[in-house]
Amino acid sequence: MRVLLVDAFPMVRAALTGLIEQHFAGSQVQGVDSVAAARAALEQGVPRLVLLDLRMDGGFELLQQIHREHLLLPVVVISGSDDTEEALQALGAGAMGYVPERSDLNTLVQALHLVLAGGTYVPPLKPRVDDTPAAASAAAPLPDWAELPLTPRQKHVLHLLTQGLSNKLIARELGVSVETVKDHVAAVFKALGASSRTQAVLIATQKRS
Template identity: 80%
Template sequence: MKVLLVDGFPMVRAALTGLIEQHFGGAQVQGVDTVDAARQSLAQALPRLVLLDLRVPGGFELMEEIHQTHLLLPVVVISGSDDTDDALRALSSGAMGYVPERSDLDTLVQALHLVLAGGTYVPPLKPRVDETAAAAPASPTPDWGALPLTPRQKHVLHLLTQGLSNKLIARELGVSVDTVKDHVAAVLKALGVASRTQAVVVATQRVQRGA
């Protein structure tokens, strides 16, 4: 398995390379520190996975290019931020995983396994703070039952927040993948989002803040 690692810090590249080679047998990690070098590597041969630090100049543009040109190539963002807006922007731009640097090594390994299996990894994120309501008492976390979803759609939403792919959700529920797609479409419409990754972020946010 070839992994392309795009990070501007040599010590980080070395640490992540060692971690991946230790936990993923046969993995070959190519570490680069610029977007241009990453593009050259992608032009030569596609990896199985891309790890990207968005602090590399042009990182967001590279991620969007990968999403548009190589739709099935998963990108996992390694970020110094656990802000919800940053995660939502990355996921909306095509990332299949968002791992804050504060995460422990086991979490990173689990996130990579999940993404390689076709899932989406989103960590616990800081809730948005509305300046006009910052001084107001915190409202209790709502019951998922308050959402305008059927019981089956709520179950699908729960499985989405766990990062499961449509295939794994279908296996969990004992239904066809096409049925899962219909349920996912209904969940996206109810939450007012355009993608399953946005739904994961919104759902996580509502659990933390309230619907």
């Protein structure tokens, strides 16, 4: 498994390289220290996974480019904050995982396993805060899961979505067809007012925390 690691700091690259090689047998990590070097590496061949420090100069633009040109290539954002807006931007731009810098190494390893299995990793995030009282009073609170017009099975699907499971893995977990899972996911989206898996996971995660 080839992994492209994009981080400006040599010590961070060394630590993450060792971690990946330890937990993912046969992995080959290519560490680069700039967005330009990352683009050059991608031209030489598409890796299995990209780890990206979003705070690098041009990091967000690189994330957007990867999503645009290599739609199925999973990108995990590392060294991010636990700011909800930043996470929303990263996931909305195509990242399949978002790991804040406060996370421990075990969390990072679990996130990588999850993303490589086709899931999405979203950590617990801080509630979104608006500085204007008028906007805060106008914001409608999210409903409790108990108040959502979902069947018990659909709530189970929602729970599995927050765990990052793909439709295929959810179907295996529930013992139903993938098409049935798609119907349940569509119902969950409608109840949450979400337009994507990522948005549904973020809404559910924020409400549960």
